[in-house]
Amino acid sequence: MKSISSNNPKDKLIFALDAAGYEEALSWIDLLSGHVGMFKIGKELFTSVGPKIIEIIKQRERRVFLDLKFHDIPNTVARAAEAAVALNVDIFNVHAAGGSRMMRETVDAVAACAGRRGIKSPVVLAVTVLTSLNNSDLLEIGFEKTTDELVMHLAKMAHLAGVTGVVASPRDIAAIRSACGKDFVIVTPGIRSTDEPVKDDQKRTLSAFEAIRAGADYVVVGRPIRNAPDPIAACCRIIDEITSGLASREST
Numbered sequence: 001m002k003s004i005s006s007n008n009p010k011d012k013l014i015f016a017l018d019a020a021g022y023e024e025a026l027s028w029i030d031l032l033s034g035h036v037g038m039f040k041i042g043k044e045l046f047t048s049v050g051p052k053i054i055e056i057i058k059q060r061e062r063r064v065f066l067d068l069k070f071h072d073i074p075n076t077v078a079r080a081a082e083a084a085v086a087l088n089v090d091i092f093n094v095h096a097a098g099g100s101r102m103m104r105e106t107v108d109a110v111a112a113c114a115g116r117r118g119i120k121s122p123v124v125l126a127v128t129v130l131t132s133l134n135n136s137d138l139l140e141i142g143f144e145k146t147t148d149e150l151v152m153h154l155a156k157m158a159h160l161a162g163v164t165g166v167v168a169s170p171r172d173i174a175a176i177r178s179a180c181g182k183d184f185v186i187v188t189p190g191i192r193s194t195d196e197p198v199k200d201d202q203k204r205t206l207s208a209f210e211a212i213r214a215g216a217d218y219v220v221v222g223r224p225i226r227n228a229p230d231p232i233a234a235c236c237r238i239i240d241e242i243t244s245g246l247a248s249r250e251s252t
């Protein structure tokens, strides 16, 4: 696996590069490259501008989380994963609901492909239950477990299938850490400052300090940086919180 684990608090901050087009993305990359550890590229940006945005980030020696949440038959996801390895991304993700075989074939294909290329494997994360789904949504699509039960079930399944970690909402960090062990990578979105709460669609939020203290390895932050009057100052504040969260975790 790519050795992306680092004790540098800045490396634990992933900026959600939720930009609509190339120019906007580029201006954020130029502004924040010295202030965040990684850029997360989602479906909107990747679909509109394609792989060149990854090259731009790599030229600035920053890391890339390709957040495309692959979910398909095992062969298709494994081939898409090899394409992600070829793009030299540091993290990418799949839906755990694609099943153990899909995750296992993906992890194996990634290791083999990275080996052939002589590069480190990217971290493969599993998405458990989308935070937009509640218990009645799950019932509607035929799942009888609650969201909490299904998150834990899928996280354990992903762990057993050899996936490196999960994307986990703030409220699931502690339970996943305790069920899947200290080496399982936990990446947490839904980060909001307790001092200046942002009113938007994130419902279950924690501060970066709380998320890191609870056991997250990385925090994903978008709007609290993008909408801040001074985005660089916002990054610095979050990095300070990560530093305090790490110290608090070590002292307990």
Ligand code: C5P
Residues within 6 Å of the ligand: 016, 018, 042, 130, 131, 167, 169, 189, 190, 191, 202, 220, 221, 222, 223, 224
């Ligand atoms: O702007 P904000 O800080 O809410 O951005 C969070 C990022 O993390 C967005 O790119 C969002 O799509 C992503 N995300 C999330 N919740 C999840 C999974 C991903 O907010 N459960």
